[in-house]
Amino acid sequence: MKKMRIYEYAKEKDVPSKSIIDKLAGAGINVSNHMSVIDEKMMKVIEGDNASAPESKGQETAKPKNDARPQGNRQGQGNNKKGPQRPGQNQNRNNKGKQQQRPPQQQQKPEPPKPKPLPEKITFVESLTVGELASKLHKEPSELIKKLMFLGVMATINQELDKDSIELIATDYGVEVEEEIVIDETEFENYADEDKEEDLKERPPVVTIMGHVDHGKTTLLDSIRKTKVTEGEAGGITQHIGAYQVETSGKKITFLDTPGHAAFTTMRARGAQVTDITILVVAADDGVMPQTKEAISHAKAAGVPIIVAVNKIDKEAANPDRVMQELTEFELVPEAWGGETIFVNVSALAGTGIDELLEMILLVAEVAELKANPDKLARGSVIEAELDKGRGAVATLLVQSGTLKVGDPIVVGSSFGKVRAMVNDLGRRVKEVGPSTPVEITGLNEVPLAGDQFQAFPDEKKARQIGEVRMSRQREANLAASSRVSLDDLFNQIQQGDVKEINIIIKADVQGSVEAMRGSLEKIEVEGAKINIIHTGVGAITEYDVMLASASNGIVIGFNVRPDVNAKRTAEAEKVDIRLHRIIYNAIDEIEAAMKGMLDPEFEEKVIGQAEVRTTFKVSKVGTIAGSYITEGKVTRDSTVRLIREGIVIYEGSINALKRFKDDAKEVAAGYECGITLENFNDLKEGDIIEAYVMEEIERK
Numbered sequence: 003m004k005k006m007r008i009y010e011y012a013k014e015k016d017v018p019s020k021s022i023i024d025k026l027a028g029a030g031i032n033v034s035n036h037m038s039v040i041d042e043k044m045m046k047v048i049e050g051d052n053a054s055a056p057e058s059k060g061q062e063t064a065k066p067k068n069d070a071r072p073q074g075n076r077q078g079q080g081n082n083k084k085g086p087q088r089p090g091q092n093q094n095r096n097n098k099g100k101q102q103q104r105p106p107q108q109q110q111k112p113e114p115p116k117p118k119p120l121p122e123k124i125t126f127v128e129s130l131t132v133g134e135l136a137s138k139l140h141k142e143p144s145e146l147i148k149k150l151m152f153l154g155v156m157a158t159i160n161q162e163l164d165k166d167s168i169e170l171i172a173t174d175y176g177v178e179v180e181e182e183i184v185i186d187e188t189e190f191e192n193y194a195d196e197d198k199e200e201d202l203k204e205r206p207p208v209v210t211i212m213g214h215v216d217h218g219k220t221t222l223l224d225s226i227r228k229t230k231v232t233e234g235e236a237g238g239i240t241q242h243i244g245a246y247q248v249e250t251s252g253k254k255i256t257f258l259d260t261p262g263h264a265a266f267t268t269m270r271a272r273g274a275q276v277t278d279i280t281i282l283v284v285a286a287d288d289g290v291m292p293q294t295k296e297a298i299s300h301a302k303a304a305g306v307p308i309i310v311a312v313n314k315i316d317k318e319a320a321n322p323d324r325v326m327q328e329l330t331e332f333e334l335v336p337e338a339w340g341g342e343t344i345f346v347n348v349s350a351l352a353g354t355g356i357d358e359l360l361e362m363i364l365l366v367a368e369v370a371e372l373k374a375n376p377d378k379l380a381r382g383s384v385i386e387a388e389l390d391k392g393r394g395a396v397a398t399l400l401v402q403s404g405t406l407k408v409g410d411p412i413v414v415g416s417s418f419g420k421v422r423a424m425v426n427d428l429g430r431r432v433k434e435v436g437p438s439t440p441v442e443i444t445g446l447n448e449v450p451l452a453g454d455q456f457q458a459f460p461d462e463k464k465a466r467q468i469g470e471v472r473m474s475r476q477r478e479a480n481l482a483a484s485s486r487v488s489l490d491d492l493f494n495q496i497q498q499g500d501v502k503e504i505n506i507i508i509k510a511d512v513q514g515s516v517e518a519m520r521g522s523l524e525k526i527e528v529e530g531a532k533i534n535i536i537h538t539g540v541g542a543i544t545e546y547d548v549m550l551a552s553a554s555n556g557i558v559i560g561f562n563v564r565p566d567v568n569a570k571r572t573a574e575a576e577k578v579d580i581r582l583h584r585i586i587y588n589a590i591d592e593i594e595a596a597m598k599g600m601l602d603p604e605f606e607e608k609v610i611g612q613a614e615v616r617t618t619f620k621v622s623k624v625g626t627i628a629g630s631y632i633t634e635g636k637v638t639r640d641s642t643v644r645l646i647r648e649g650i651v652i653y654e655g656s657i658n659a660l661k662r663f664k665d666d667a668k669e670v671a672a673g674y675e676c677g678i679t680l681e682n683f684n685d686l687k688e689g690d691i692i693e694a695y696v697m698e699e700i701e702r703k
């Protein structure tokens with residue numbers, strides 16, 4: 003069955019998309035906008051009164067211009083069934099009646115086509131070719147070409163005309179022009195409607211804790227949670243969902259539960275700007291350390307205000323003044339010293355200073371005037387996500403604007419679904435959550451990635467449609483990535499700084515096997531190499547798995563499963579290595595062996611023999627030949643040698659020639675005499691010791 007998007011159809015029929023949407027609405031068919039797909043049946047409905055196009059164009063201009071924005075469409079949808087609200091509809095219906103009678107007459111008595119009158123108005127998207135513009139204006143292309151020539155533009159029928167040229171020509175004919183702005187519905191940014199000031203409500207600040215290793219980030223997060231989270235929430239069992247909320251002085255604060263700047267940066271790299279305030283933890287007994295500096299850079303790069311928590315002040319060695327002093331170098335000057343940075347002395351362990359810290363967070367939040375509109379479809383970011391044995395894809399979302407409700411159709415990154423259940427940080431089921439609230443949801447078809455954005459939609463069909471487009475875009479983007487290599491090459495080549503990483507996707511017949519594989523693979527320890535399990539799943543290896551492997555330069559391991567047809571084809575095209583196993587240990591052994599192989603080989607010196615220089619000959623073209631006697635082991639032509647004189651190494655290099663009498667020798671064993679010349683070295687003396695050794699690759703443990 004023929005299917006196409008409304009705007010494509012509109013282009014083909016040379017009518018504005020809006021008139022088609024209206025016609026469908028008039029016939030009781032609700033579509034969202036020009037991106038919606040229509041089938042033959044719907045086309046027939048539209049074609050029933052197609053000849054009215056010019057008129058409908060006229061009608062359209064009378065309508066409010068609300069259709070271009072997705073938000074507007076949402077509103078439009080609800081009204082569609084009720085014709086009277088939409089001025090175009092009744093007229094459409096009337097037109098339909100008229101035109102249905104017209105065609106038979108035309109068929110009976112074919113007349114030479116009369117030149118069509120000029121339309122009142124034309125619309126276009128981005129640009130038009132001369133031919134397209136001519137057809138919209140009901141003119142011959144040659145006429146337009148002549149006109150263009152007159153205007154000093156030499157054009158052909160297929161020449162693209164820009165907005166100015168289109169306007170110039172159309173206006174010359176007295177026809178109004180309007181550019182249709184096509185909104186890419188798959189881009190969530192396009193849903194960020196300008197909120198009216200009165201719709202904006204105060205929202206809790208979202209706080210991330212950063213700082214150097216062991217300075218007390220985790221302890222601080224725990225301490226805040228312990229002292230505050232259960233207040234007024236008696237009986238709540240805290241649950242790790244990647245973020246939590248506390249209440250202090252009647253106001254809420256949201257903390258991201260993953261300390262450290264790695265998470266912060268990963269989120270930011272994926273376009274998620276969720277943090278409003280950074281708490282920089284600095285241990286008072288240790289001062290500014292490398293990761294303290296990194297954390298400052300990250301917070302500054304993101305333009306996020308910093309509050310310094312000088313921690314461990316309970317310790318004897320604590321020196322908060324030193325911390326303040328050191329931080330002035332990074333433009334973090336305490337208020338007491340004339341600066342603007344808030345410093346709070348705390349002991350995360352003893353729980354001192356926590357209240358003050360929270361008060362300061364509220365203060366900074368107040369200054370920042372953090373607001374969001376809760377009365378719209380939710381939008382936000384993924385804090386973390388994973389595949390759960392029983393529940394499938396589970397994701398913690400931070401709602402950043404709007405309100406997320408159970409049952410909401412949603413697109414998250416390139417996954418989609420309907421919010422099946424929502425659980426808050428206290429492990430309680432909730433029905434809806436507003437801005438700055440973290441919530442764990444189930445119901446997605448795939449596991450999204452931390453930092454992915456999400457957007458709720460008014461209907462499931464729309465979510466699916468957009469989710470599918472986003473997924474296929476993701477695939478295309480992945481496809482565009484360079485071709486992949488085989489497992490062995492991969493292991494040899496992947497280098498990420500000093501750490502070598504292997505991205506692995508595990509697919510298995512049952513969840514138990516997935517977990518077993520994951521557990522065993524994660525246990526493989528090879529110094530300098532790292533395994534990243536980027537995706538796991540139950541069932542056949544699909545195209546998605548292959549694409550994911552391709553995008554991340556990884557491999558797919560299948561345990562008791564096979565790739566489906568598409569996956570096989572894509573794997574071939576993308577050169578993604580799929581390893582299929584029936585025994586877990588084989589799979590693990592293979593990876594482990596390859597991982598060892600992937601590392602730069604480790605060498606060890608092995609002395610293979612020694613020779614004593616008994617006499618020397620000087621030969622003009624050759625240099626000094628050492629007449630030697632092999633005292634131990636053997637000396638080979640390709641060995642590396644050291645020349646030792648009275649216990650001191652005076653030369654290290656290679657052998658130039660190794661001869662037995664006049665013949666070249668590959669190796670000479672103990673008890674035999676030979677002539678040795680060294681590369682670029684002639685200062686050989688009687689009594690010197692030549693030690694031969696080779697570098698041997700050793701197996702890693």
Ligand SMILES: Nc1nc2c(ncn2[C@@H]2O[C@H](COP(=O)(O)OP(=O)(O)OP(=O)(O)O)[C@@H](O)[C@H]2O)c(=O)[nH]1
Nearest residue numbers: 214215216217218219220221313314349350351352
């Ligand atoms: N005396 C004292 N010890 C503290 C305080 N805060 C944290 N510690 C201790 O410092 C050590 C490190 O604390 P963590 O909270 O694990 O530090 P972290 O910054 O999360 O460390 P990483 O997760 O490794 O980056 C632990 O042994 C804590 O008990 C404090 O206020 N006073």
